[in-house]
Structures are given as C-alpha cells and as structure tokens.
Amino acid sequence: MRNTRATQPLFELSKPGRRAMRMPAADVPDVPLAELLPESALAATPPELPELAEPDVVRHFTNLSTQNMSVDTHFYPLGSCTMKHNPKRNERLASLPGLLDLHPYQPQETLQGMLALLFELQELLGEIAGLPAVSLQPAAGAHGELASLLIAAAYFRDVDGKRTKVLAPDSAHGTNPASAAVAGFEPVTVKSTPQGFVDLVDLGAKLDNRAAVFMITNPNTLGMYDPNIKRIAEMVHAAGGLIYLDGANMNAILGISRPGDFGADMMHFNCHKTFSGPHGSGGPGAGPIAVSARLAPYLPTPLVERAGGGFRLGYDRPRSIGRVRSFFGNVGILVRAYCYIRTHGPDGLRRVSEHAVLNANYLLSRVKHIFPVPQGDRCMHEFVASAARLKTDKDISAMDIAKRLLDYGFHAPTVYFPPIVREALMIEPTETESKETLDAFAETLFRVTEEPADLLHEAPHTTPVSRPDEVRAARQPVMVWPRESSPDDGAGG
Amino acid sequence: MPFLLNTPDDVRAMLEAIGVGSLDELFAMVPRELRLARELAIPPALTELELTSHLEALARQNVSAKEKACFLGGGSYDHFVPAVVDAIAGRGEFYTSYTPYQAEASQGNLQAFFEYQTLIARLTGMDVANASLYDGATAAAEAVLMSMSATGRRRHVVAAASVHPEYRQTLAAYLKNLGTELTTLATPDGILAPQQLATAVRDDTACVLVQHPNFFGCLENVEKLVHVAHDKGAMFVVVVDPISLGLLKRPGDYDADIVVAEGQSLGNPMSFGGPYLGIMACRERMVRRMPGRIAGQTVDRRGRRCWVLTLQTREQHIRREKATSNICTNQGLLALRALVYLAAAGPQGLREVAELCLRKAHYARTRLAAAGRRLALRFDRPAFKEFVVRSSDASVDDLLAEALDAGFFAGIPLSQWYPELDDCFLVAVTEKRSRAEIDGLATALNRIPRQVTAAHA
Structure with missing residues (x-):
C-alpha cells in the first residue's frame, strides 16, 4: 500500500529538533574548538541537512523502495544489463567482518585470506577469458574499457609510435566510443551488415597503420555471435592493431567460447551482470580486465602475486599504466563474483x-x-x-x-x-x-x-x-530541492 | 543448480518450441573451432554450506579492523555506521534494481538520487551534485577533465603533492594519453604555499587540484589558493572529507569551482578499498559539462511531482564519443547509504561526529608526541582527523609491526609515496577510537625498541 506522506522529499519531512543519530560525549579532555582550528576554517552554521528521527528515516526509505521494480520483485528483461537473480548467500558472505572490515592499507600479513581470494579470482577470470593476465582494479565495465585503452596507448607508445584511432561498430555500446575519446583516441565507427555483423569491407577500409584497437562486443548487442570473429581478429592483427572484447555479453558463452581463443587481446568482465553482483540501483559494478601476455606488463598496479607461501600486492611493475582508481578495486563486488563462480564450477x-x-x-x-x-x-x-x-x-x-x-x-x-x-x-x-x-x-x-x-x-x-x-526536466533543470519554498508544481502524489 | 528453474520437461518443451534437438544445437552460430572443447579448468561447484565454510576460513586468515584498534586512514576510514543504513540498503528493491531507465518503475531510486544530490550540494555549499562516480580518485580525475572542457585549456593542470598520492596517480594515468602536462607542487611544510602556487599557475592552466584537509590531515590555505587560481583564470578543484564538513567552512563559501570527495566515510564499510563513492558537486553554470547520472525533478502527464534522469545528452548512451565522460554506472547503492547516513545524522549528528574526530585526533597528537622522545609531529599545523608522525630512532616498519603485536593498526608508512618522509607514518582518528585505545597506542609506540628479529625469536 502506498504511503505518499512518507515519500515526501526529506526536507518536507524535516522538523527542527528531531534526530536519528547521537554520538557519545567526548572521552578526551575538553579543549575549546578555537584552540584546535583557526576561526577562519570553521563554518558559521551547522551543515544544512534535514532533521529526522529514525522512524521518519525508515518509513521514508522503505516506502521509496516500494516504488522500484527490482529483480527480487519482478521479471526485469532489460537487454544488455543481465538482470539475473542475485544470490542471497553472496550478500551474507561478502559481509563477513573478516572480509568487509578490512582497511586497504592494513599490513599485508593481515590480509592473506583476502589476497588469496583475489588471487584465485584473477586466475578464475583468466581461465574463463582464455587470457593469462587479469587486473581486478577497474570499477565498472566502462572503466575497464578505459583502462584497457590506456594499456593499448602505452603499448603502442613502446612498439609502434603513432596509432591514434579506436574503431567500434555502429552497434556498440555508447561507452566504447566514449571510452576511446576519454582515453585520447579518435573514435571511428565501423558499419554493420543488415544482419548486425561487422561489415568486413568497411572494417578493412578503416584498418590502417593508425588503427590501434578494434572494440567488439561478441556476442554483439543484437545477441548474435559474429561468425566472422576469427577473420576479424586476423584482419585487425594483420594491420598491427589489437582486439578489445566488450564483455557485456559474457553470460552467453561461459565455458563455451573464450575471448582469448577467438582472438581478443583484452577484455572486461561486468561482474554485476555475468557474475550476479547486485546492480544496486545503478552500481556498484566491477569491471576486471583480462589481457594477453604481451599486454600484461601494462596492467594497472598493483596485482595480487604469489610470494613465498602466501600472497602480496605487487607494485614493482615499471611499464604499468599506473592506477585507474584508488586502492584495489570494487572488492565487495569481486567477492560476490568469486562466490558465484565457486558456487557454479565449470559445469x-x-x-x-x-x-x-x-x-x-x-x-x-x-x-x-x-x-x-x-x-x-x-x-x-x-x-x-x-x-x-x-x-x-x-x-x-x-x-x-x-x-x-x-x-x-x-x-x-x-x-x-x-x-x-x-x-x-x-x-x-x-x-x-x-x-x-x-x-x-x-x-x-x-x-x-x-x-x-x-x-x-x-x-x-x-x-x-x-x-x-x-x-x-532538461530545459528547466531542478537537480536539488529548492531552498526557500516548494516548487509551484509540487502537488504530490 | 540453485538458480535455474527449467526442469528437464521444460527444457524439452522449450527446445521443441524453438525447433532444435538439443541445447548444444542452440549454439550452432558459434563456429565449432571457437568452442571450448574441454571443461573450464576451475574448481568444482560448492554447495552453499561448503562455500560458507570456505569463505569463513578465508575471512579467518585476515585480521579485521574489528580485531585491532584501527588508526588507518588515507582515504578510507573506520567510522561508525548506524544500523538504519544497513537496514535500508539491504532492501532488495534498492539493491537488485538498476539504472532508472524507466522512470515510472524507479521513482524510489530517482527520488533517492535527487535527495542525495540535494544533501551533497547543501553539504558542500555548491549548486548541484551528480548522482555519484566510482570513488574519490576517479571523481578528482573527472573533475580535472571537466575543468579542461569548461575552460577550453587542455595543456596544463596543477596539483599539490599533499593531494592523496593515489588520486594523483589516477589523474596521471587519465592524462597520459591526452598530452596534458601535470605539474605537481611539492609541499615540504605539509601544505601548499600560495606563493609557490602563484609561480606555477599559467595562463593556460585549466585547474588547480588541492585536498582540504589534505592527505597529511593538514588544513590548506584554501581561501588564498582559490584567489591565486582564479587570478589566472584557472578553476579551483578541491577534494574534501565529507565528515569534516560537519565543522569546516563549505567549499562553496570559499569559491571552489568543483568539489569532489570520497564518500566512503558516509555510512559505507571499508571493504578493503571498494566499492566506494565518488562525490562531485559544482556550480550550476557547469552542470552540462558534469559527468555521471543526474536525477531531475519534473511533473508527469497528470502534473504530479516526479523524478527522471536528466541532462542525458551529456551521457555516452546518447552522445557516444561526444559525451562528457564514458561513465555508465553510478555507485547507486553507496550513494543511497550516504543519503541514509546524512538523513540519520542531521546537522547535529554530523557536527558531533566531526567534533569527536577533531578532539580525539588532537588528543592523540598530543599523546603520541608527548609520551616519549621517540615520536614527533612532522607538520605542526591545524589538522582535522589525521596527522603525520615522525620517528626519531626506530624504523617505521618496526614501530608499526610492534604496534600491530600490541593490538593496533597504528598508521600508514609514507615512504611508498614520499621517499623524503621515510621516517614518517600517517595516523587517523575517528569517533570510534576511545581514549583508552589512544593511550594504549601512545604507550605501544613509545616502548623501548626491540630488535625485530629478537621480537619474533
């Protein structure tokens, strides 16, 4: 049953004097604030936040949640997004204190279980990809694309010099050309045939000595496995370029056909799609990448490595592109992906x-x-x-x-x-x-x-x-709750 | 298979309806030579019970921040998370839904994004915020790219060395192939000197990237730095600690152009560094250059107030290579957690958390530096919840190892990023640390050094 009172925006629900969180009194000596911080650094007023009691907060957000469709409640056939069931065991296991309450800068000897898990995940993803080297760092698929294109750029700086173009079919996800642009490449569109496959003639015409990477989604965004994929990879490789596999559609080919085997040099996984990490109303995802041996030295730093009888974070990687985010990666989602893969096994x-x-x-x-x-x-x-x-x-x-x-x-x-x-x-x-x-x-x-x-x-x-x-909404954008009075159109539901 | 529903009878009926004889035949479009002729070489399936035992065993091989008193910071903090945050974020309607492409089926998420944007804008004193980016580091890099696009200056940016080293590394990786020069200004006194900035900012500098409080915990001279940047027409991009805004002046008050932050502190677990929450807020005039999802208020066909994803012409699924960014997801669930945290905290709660961090950190500074002659503050400056400690005799590694034995994650060695600070470590103090823990840390760190080999003999 809908409760439209509770779903009024937070600032309408706010009432001065209410609060849901109270901190204990300080157990350290009481020093006047003025002795701790210069007056000029302090805000003149408390932060402008709504004032709510815990029942307000719970009822508001619980009612908001019921205005969503979700995988837990509905069939959600959103193409390209792989809205599969999110196993409840993964949620519980990823929340074990020994996995969740870990600080990224803890001494590595206190992280051996986590590093073992992440090392094994690198190996599992490498096997599923058919590519030997894996970085778990990218935060999402598009971020994996960006990391991979930065790898390609570094690789070509070393071996080739002037490759400035990234090709992608007109059927590609918008992230492909956008990632190419963000990475500093010139995006080039390759036509598709009426059946939705890569137009080999158009590809051939655009593959020159400035083509760095061809980004391909296989199975493609029409849900078709490109019968020419091997030929495409040969053409791109013959022209001196690299194949990037957008792994958005890996759910179709797990254990059936491996990107490394059909010619990909690099790829990303979408852990929140293929390996059931929850989509979380838009994220977090996790976008690990797998690459061929010749590209491995360029992977982001650190990687998890074996060291003696245990594991360590390996930072000594002089040709690495560096890092594409802070810390290690979206570990909470990676743990869920690990649980998912171990729940299923090869069969x-x-x-x-x-x-x-x-x-x-x-x-x-x-x-x-x-x-x-x-x-x-x-x-x-x-x-x-x-x-x-x-x-x-x-x-x-x-x-x-x-x-x-x-x-x-x-x-x-x-x-x-x-x-x-x-x-x-x-x-x-x-x-x-x-x-x-x-x-x-x-x-x-x-x-x-x-x-x-x-x-x-x-x-x-x-x-x-x-x-x-x-x-x-686009012409007269209202992106925050207005300060003074409610907007004139605010009749509410 | 625990998550499959098709029975053998279903499979038969479905294959028949499709018109094929076997599951294998469904894959006819995959050329035979590209099919894996063997099983994947991965371990066999585990039941839920076996998986649980396995994960619990792995978890036991870690030492969590619940088992030691955690004084680690550097962009990830052991703050208290109220139960109400977990209760709300654990609702499947939130965590198993996706990007609100169908607004009518996603009003809960859209309104939550709108409220999150509102609270972030209020907290930072800016006009608008997006619905979040990956983390603090990528938010900083995206902010720099945004400043380059807004100013039309693509050749040069400046960052202070007191900005989180991993944020600067991320930025360097993002800029590497764009041909943009990144000047990093040393901060030997713990903060960026305005005069030094003035010599580095050029007429073609897109922005100045500063963190406040900075990586060393020190307060930067933000007001003066903003003037220096603006004098040359460069933007001022500031990385803040959202908890600090319970006390500190809002970036909007000192005329920052783009504000970014790591939002983990707001109700999100440390989770070994991710997933985290990239916060970004800016002036309204720049919103069309902002990356990421934005929820906007509008009305429906019957005039009812509602919310949609808006300004989508900035985004990759519409504009492809002309988009402001390649970003496709946000960190919706973490943004929701931050929203619930801020709603639960309210103005007084957030101020209390900030004050506790400040007071306890100040007490810890005094205790650590005073208890013996071994330790000293490296930068004796106003600081919020972190500070840098210098060891005069024992090596940092030995000190931290001893403290670990005594029950403390005592600090982060700085030599990995700052070779000149190889005798220093960074200590963070949140509201969760008790006076007893702080006293215990001071005692442990000031113990007479033992030979490390002897200690483990």
Whole structure:
C-alpha cells in the first residue's frame, strides 16, 4: 500500500529538533574548538541537512523502495544489463567482518585470506577469458574499457609510435566510443551488415597503420555471435592493431567460447551482470580486465602475486599504466563474483550460459510471431525485436510497449538500442527465469499489441507516476530541492 | 543448480518450441573451432554450506579492523555506521534494481538520487551534485577533465603533492594519453604555499587540484589558493572529507569551482578499498559539462511531482564519443547509504561526529608526541582527523609491526609515496577510537625498541 506522506522529499519531512543519530560525549579532555582550528576554517552554521528521527528515516526509505521494480520483485528483461537473480548467500558472505572490515592499507600479513581470494579470482577470470593476465582494479565495465585503452596507448607508445584511432561498430555500446575519446583516441565507427555483423569491407577500409584497437562486443548487442570473429581478429592483427572484447555479453558463452581463443587481446568482465553482483540501483559494478601476455606488463598496479607461501600486492611493475582508481578495486563486488563462480564450477557456469541462451531463444520463438525480429530465428542470450511495423500501422512505439508492460508487472526491455534497429526492444530474459514467466511475458506482449493505441500512449496507468515530462526536466533543470519554498508544481502524489 | 528453474520437461518443451534437438544445437552460430572443447579448468561447484565454510576460513586468515584498534586512514576510514543504513540498503528493491531507465518503475531510486544530490550540494555549499562516480580518485580525475572542457585549456593542470598520492596517480594515468602536462607542487611544510602556487599557475592552466584537509590531515590555505587560481583564470578543484564538513567552512563559501570527495566515510564499510563513492558537486553554470547520472525533478502527464534522469545528452548512451565522460554506472547503492547516513545524522549528528574526530585526533597528537622522545609531529599545523608522525630512532616498519603485536593498526608508512618522509607514518582518528585505545597506542609506540628479529625469536 502506498504511503505518499512518507515519500515526501526529506526536507518536507524535516522538523527542527528531531534526530536519528547521537554520538557519545567526548572521552578526551575538553579543549575549546578555537584552540584546535583557526576561526577562519570553521563554518558559521551547522551543515544544512534535514532533521529526522529514525522512524521518519525508515518509513521514508522503505516506502521509496516500494516504488522500484527490482529483480527480487519482478521479471526485469532489460537487454544488455543481465538482470539475473542475485544470490542471497553472496550478500551474507561478502559481509563477513573478516572480509568487509578490512582497511586497504592494513599490513599485508593481515590480509592473506583476502589476497588469496583475489588471487584465485584473477586466475578464475583468466581461465574463463582464455587470457593469462587479469587486473581486478577497474570499477565498472566502462572503466575497464578505459583502462584497457590506456594499456593499448602505452603499448603502442613502446612498439609502434603513432596509432591514434579506436574503431567500434555502429552497434556498440555508447561507452566504447566514449571510452576511446576519454582515453585520447579518435573514435571511428565501423558499419554493420543488415544482419548486425561487422561489415568486413568497411572494417578493412578503416584498418590502417593508425588503427590501434578494434572494440567488439561478441556476442554483439543484437545477441548474435559474429561468425566472422576469427577473420576479424586476423584482419585487425594483420594491420598491427589489437582486439578489445566488450564483455557485456559474457553470460552467453561461459565455458563455451573464450575471448582469448577467438582472438581478443583484452577484455572486461561486468561482474554485476555475468557474475550476479547486485546492480544496486545503478552500481556498484566491477569491471576486471583480462589481457594477453604481451599486454600484461601494462596492467594497472598493483596485482595480487604469489610470494613465498602466501600472497602480496605487487607494485614493482615499471611499464604499468599506473592506477585507474584508488586502492584495489570494487572488492565487495569481486567477492560476490568469486562466490558465484565457486558456487557454479565449470559445469555450472556452462549451464548458466546454456539456460540463458535457451530462455532467450524460447522467448524469441514466441515473440517473433508478435514482432519482427530482424536478426532471424536464433539468438544467443538476448535478441532485439522491432516495433517499427506497429509504429507505422497503429502508431504504437517501442516506448509505448515498454510503458504498458509496467502495468502488467514486468520491467520493460531496453528500448531504442542498439541504434541500428528501428523501434528496438532489446530483450534479455537471463537463465534465472522460468518457462512460466517467459510464457506470461510473451502473452502480455501480444495482449499489449492488441490494445488501443490511445491506452498505450498514456501508459503506464498503475504506477505511482506516468510519463514524466523529460523535456521540461532538461530545459528547466531542478537537480536539488529548492531552498526557500516548494516548487509551484509540487502537488504530490 | 540453485538458480535455474527449467526442469528437464521444460527444457524439452522449450527446445521443441524453438525447433532444435538439443541445447548444444542452440549454439550452432558459434563456429565449432571457437568452442571450448574441454571443461573450464576451475574448481568444482560448492554447495552453499561448503562455500560458507570456505569463505569463513578465508575471512579467518585476515585480521579485521574489528580485531585491532584501527588508526588507518588515507582515504578510507573506520567510522561508525548506524544500523538504519544497513537496514535500508539491504532492501532488495534498492539493491537488485538498476539504472532508472524507466522512470515510472524507479521513482524510489530517482527520488533517492535527487535527495542525495540535494544533501551533497547543501553539504558542500555548491549548486548541484551528480548522482555519484566510482570513488574519490576517479571523481578528482573527472573533475580535472571537466575543468579542461569548461575552460577550453587542455595543456596544463596543477596539483599539490599533499593531494592523496593515489588520486594523483589516477589523474596521471587519465592524462597520459591526452598530452596534458601535470605539474605537481611539492609541499615540504605539509601544505601548499600560495606563493609557490602563484609561480606555477599559467595562463593556460585549466585547474588547480588541492585536498582540504589534505592527505597529511593538514588544513590548506584554501581561501588564498582559490584567489591565486582564479587570478589566472584557472578553476579551483578541491577534494574534501565529507565528515569534516560537519565543522569546516563549505567549499562553496570559499569559491571552489568543483568539489569532489570520497564518500566512503558516509555510512559505507571499508571493504578493503571498494566499492566506494565518488562525490562531485559544482556550480550550476557547469552542470552540462558534469559527468555521471543526474536525477531531475519534473511533473508527469497528470502534473504530479516526479523524478527522471536528466541532462542525458551529456551521457555516452546518447552522445557516444561526444559525451562528457564514458561513465555508465553510478555507485547507486553507496550513494543511497550516504543519503541514509546524512538523513540519520542531521546537522547535529554530523557536527558531533566531526567534533569527536577533531578532539580525539588532537588528543592523540598530543599523546603520541608527548609520551616519549621517540615520536614527533612532522607538520605542526591545524589538522582535522589525521596527522603525520615522525620517528626519531626506530624504523617505521618496526614501530608499526610492534604496534600491530600490541593490538593496533597504528598508521600508514609514507615512504611508498614520499621517499623524503621515510621516517614518517600517517595516523587517523575517528569517533570510534576511545581514549583508552589512544593511550594504549601512545604507550605501544613509545616502548623501548626491540630488535625485530629478537621480537619474533
């Protein structure tokens, strides 16, 4: 049951004199503040924070939480995001005090269990990647891309000189060209064929002696394994470039096909996707990278190394790019990834991918009768349907369908991505869903397409709000709660 | 398989509906020669019970900050986390949801981001904040990139050596391939001297990066440093400790342009260095150059107040290579924890935490430096919750090893980043440290040095 009083913004709930946290009195001698800090450094007033008692805080945030869809509560087929079940054991184990309450600068002899775990995770990820050297440091997939491109830049400074371009297909995640730009490369787009594969002719034309890296997502963002991947890698390598594998779609090929075996020189994992780290309303992720032997010297510092009978953080790495963040990495998420991999073992990981692909193909077999799926009858772990015909015939857009699905208790697929499919609905069911759920989803999709366009244009109808005015949000941005009075539009729900 | 639902009957029915004979056939599009012909060489599966025993055994091989009195800081702090933070962040509706692409199904997250942005903006005295970045180091690097874009100056930036060394290393890695020169100004007196900054800032300098309180715990002369930077048209980017803002002047009050911080202190566990929370706030005029997610308030089709991701044309999923950053996630769950922490603390609670840190750190400074002749303060300057201690006789490693035996994580050796400070270590004191622990540390550190070999004989 909704409680709109409790979900008023914090500053509306605030009442002077309330508080939820109280600190003990100081047990050290009372020295006047003026003797400890210069007057000029001190704030004139206390920080401007709301004043709330603990029941206020709990009721507010608990009610806010109920306004979210989540994997724990709903089918969440958000393509490319791998919204699989987040095992509860991982949450408990990552919270063991002996793993959680560790300071990053503790003496290494007090960290041997943690370093052993992280060392083993480096080895596990290397084996899954088919690439020998792993850094756990990057904080997310896009951060792994950036770290890898910085590695490529350092590598080419050593061996080659002037390689300034990074190529990526037009179907790539937006992070690929953005990472290339942030890393100081010139991003170049390579065309896809109508089937969504890399256009080899266009690739060949753009592969010159200034091409440093070709970034490829395989399986690609249409959920297709590129049949030419080996040929692509040969072309790029022959031109002196490197292959970067965007590992967003590793959930399709665990134990089935390894990036190192199909030609990748570097890749990232998305631990929060493939290895079930919770998505946490947007993060934290973890984006470990794996690279080939010749790139290993450039990995960020430190790596976990064997030392005597134990483990240490290795800093003596003169060709390293340095570091891409503070401390070691998103360890809490890495611990969950470790738990996930150890829960599954070799057979289990393979079955994860088999069932992810089974569920996606089964759903495809049902959805293709409702929407055209330009890529055809088969997919890997996800597929992209097009609502273009529905848009033309009935003025029903991919967004309309996405919004209406919410009314039926399903999170929407990813819409309008990849950009090469018109009115795209990118659907990734993951392996942790049942046939009944997939059947219900397909039936709902069909039902939605039969509904009147007017009903869909105004959908969703059952959510706390419907069709926020995004144009207004961007033109007259209100990004913080206004100081003086509430905004004129604040009628509340 | 604990997380799979398809029964053998389901699998058969599904394969039939698809029109294939086996699971293997589903992978027909993967060329045979690119398929792994063996099992992955990883250990066999563990049940939950076995996994639990295994992780508990690994955890026992660590010594946690619960077992020693933790005086370690340097960007990661042992602050108290109220239970209400764990209770809220443990709700599956928060931690198993994702980026709010569908606003109607994510109002809880969006409103939480909006409230987080509001509280961070208030705390820092800035106009706006984003919904978080990876950590303090990447937030600092992103802020420098943002200043380069905002000023159009891409050739030169200046950082004080008193900024966290790992933040500067991160920045150096980010700048390496951009051809931007990074000038690092030495801080032999523990802070950056304004006159020295004046000689380093040029007409083409994009920004000055300063930390306040700095890595050594000292308060920088921020007001003067801001003037020096602004005189040359450079931006002032400051790294702050959010807990310190319970007491210290807000960066907006001294005219900082971009404020970044490590948000771990606000309700997040130390977790061996991550995941952490990159805080970023700035002036409204620069918001379109800010990286990261931003939640904005608007109304829905019926005029109801609600929240959406806004200014998305800055972001990679819209603008691709023209985006302000490549960042795709935020640290939503950690931002939520920081929000709940700040909401629970309120103005008085945060001030109390800050005051306790200050008073206890001051007491520890006095005790450590006074108890014997072995230790002295390296920089005798106003400081918040950290300070640098110099050892006059024993090696830092020996001292810290002895203190560990006596039950203390006593400090961080500084030689790894500052060779000239090889006789120094950094001590942090949070509100959790008791007077007894501080006294005990002073005693342990001032004990007559033993031969290390003898100590372990």
